[in-house]
Amino acid sequence: MDFNQAFKKKYKKQKKKKSQLPFRLNILFIAVFLIFSLLIVQLGVVQILNGEEAQRQIDQTENTPTEKSVPRGKFYDSNYDLVVDNKAVKSITYTPPKNGDTADDKLKLAEDLASYITIYKEEEELEDAVTDRDKREYYYLENTEDIQDRLTEEELDLDPSERYQKELDAITEEEIENFDWNHDLLNVIAIRKELDEAQELSSHVVVNEGLTDEEYALVSEHLPQLNGIDAVIDWDREPAFGETFNSFLGGITSSDEGIPQDRSQFYLANGYKRNDRVGTSGLEEQYENVLRGRKEKVQYTTSTRGEVLSSDVVVEGQRGKDLTLTVDMEFQQAVDEIVQEELETAINNPANNNGYLEDALAVVMNPQTGDILAMSGSHYNREDKEYENQAYRTIYDAHEVGSSIKGATLLAGYQEGIVDIGSVLVDESLYIQSTPTFSSIGAAMGPINDLTALEKSSNVYMGKIAIQMAGATYQRNEILHNFDYAAFDKLRSYYSQFGLGSSTGIDLPYEATGLAGSDVDQGNLLYMAIGQYDTYTTLQLAQYVSTIANDGYRMKPRLVNEIREPSGEEGVPGKVIESFEPEVMNKIDMDQKYIDRVQEGFRRVYTSGTARSYWSGIPYEVAGKTGTAERPQYNEDGDKIADTDNLTLVGYTPLEEPELAFAVIVPENGTEGETHKAHHEIGKRIVETYYDMQEEQSEEDEE
Incomplete structure (x- = not known):
């Protein structure tokens, strides 16, 4: 064989081998294509047909x-x-x-959990917790097929909730009564009931x-x-x-x-x-x-x-x-004790056997900062004959507060130009048509000035301010001629500057603002001027006297003054995150000389006026105002059956840079004898306790 023949033979062999290689590759490519096609089809089936179930499994795990x-x-x-x-x-x-x-799953879980815990330790509590319906639901789970067979064709076609109720109703009373509801089973049912409550x-x-x-x-x-x-x-x-x-x-x-x-x-x-x-x-x-x-x-x-x-x-x-x-809990406890003790003394006084006195309320605050120092309320439960701490009444219960608000009335008179410093008006009985005789307590005082009107608590002086505010003319036994009824709103507008009849702004979710009288009879304007028409809360009364004490600046009452980080040390607060500064709500729209004049009148109330006999022995400077609002009691027929008074007292101390202001209300108290001391005793003991604790603190600081 020559060289050419050998080369041709070898070339044919190589060509044959090469021609076989693409065929094998094609087979391989086809196989791979089929495998991927099957995977894509399978993925589609999972995604389209079983996607929701697959995702549920993923989420669950x-x-x-x-x-x-x-x-x-x-x-x-x-x-x-x-x-x-x-x-x-x-x-x-x-x-x-x-x-x-499922219901079966929860029942199984309840049975497992019941082997470790008992929800109700007392048998009676367990029996009360498991209702008749609870028993029927358990009985249904144990006898589902049998009970379903009891339903009619129509009942089987009802919607699921109605059908389920029919199934429960199909269980007889005899079946429930004869079932063995032992303690262990009731415990299982009680646990299952709790599991059903979970959202x-x-x-x-x-x-x-x-x-x-x-x-x-x-x-x-x-x-x-x-x-x-x-x-x-x-x-x-x-x-x-x-x-x-x-x-x-x-x-x-x-x-x-x-x-x-x-x-x-x-x-x-x-x-x-x-x-x-x-x-x-x-x-x-x-x-x-x-x-x-x-x-x-x-x-x-x-x-x-x-x-x-x-x-x-x-x-x-x-x-x-x-x-x-802002509250010192030791001082708060002392005020609670004072209020309850004085209420108890008043109720036990024979002169007070009218059966209406039940509450005594007190609020103490710092007039310069608005810090609440104490809020206390004691309630006598006549049915149980027990005294209950109901301090919340100081911000929810509103009462007619009487002459305590005369400082605001006089300031309104100054601002309206009706009276000025030293103005003299005649304290005399006023006879207005269709209005009860309007007079001050006791004998008529005759000509008196503004200071005496506060010191001796003249109703008539304040009533005459109200008449002139309405632009009216007084003639004995006649109506008030040219009476402008807008005076009701005008006087209330002045009162609101002190917080009377409006929100005090205290940091609590709910607060009463009192009630405005709805009968706009002419004479009622005079009664509003002496605190016997609209109603106010004890907190409002405290903010009012604080505003006068603080030279006309009304401070926002507050119970919280700091927010702090949690501390790692037991019983010790962490660092301050936020500190709340005292907040001025408004400055009353009145000249400072008039505020000074009312402050002087308030001082005289305690030194030589209506509060003197109760406060003469106290060694501290105190100023403020007393109040009495008549509260007659009537039966269902409208006949008066008893006379009661709302006794009120406001004050502050010391006279310069006052640290403490207080308001006390003893509603529907008796009208005779020693019971009139209740509000004074509460106020006096609060002041004494405050100074005693201040002195003790000073001694501790020195040591």
């Missing part, structure tokens, strides 16, 4: 969040003594899975009250087998001073209540869960955003069977911030 409560902020008084603390409470909670549990993705407290340490430990040990169950630490409020000041500290919802239903949209929009505990009154409600803290948020990874595989803290919890009060 990789994204199961829960939140753990943190302690609320604490309260401290003005001396940084702890007022409200938190008490740890062991709790068992249940958080339903995203896809929800989707919101943990619900199954039990906390009465939960023993042993039960808590058993549940904690078996959490992996109890899907959705957690053993957590919840928190209850623990006041350090019992009932003292509780009316204003306020309350919070229980674990079972959660957020109030009537405000659920508001709370849900602000990131709350339905079972979150929130402040419902007082400072707990007013400062909810400060006190609530930030919940710890934990994300669990669980298996499809609900077993916890791992957990991560995604948001660290933080206790709520603390509040420092």
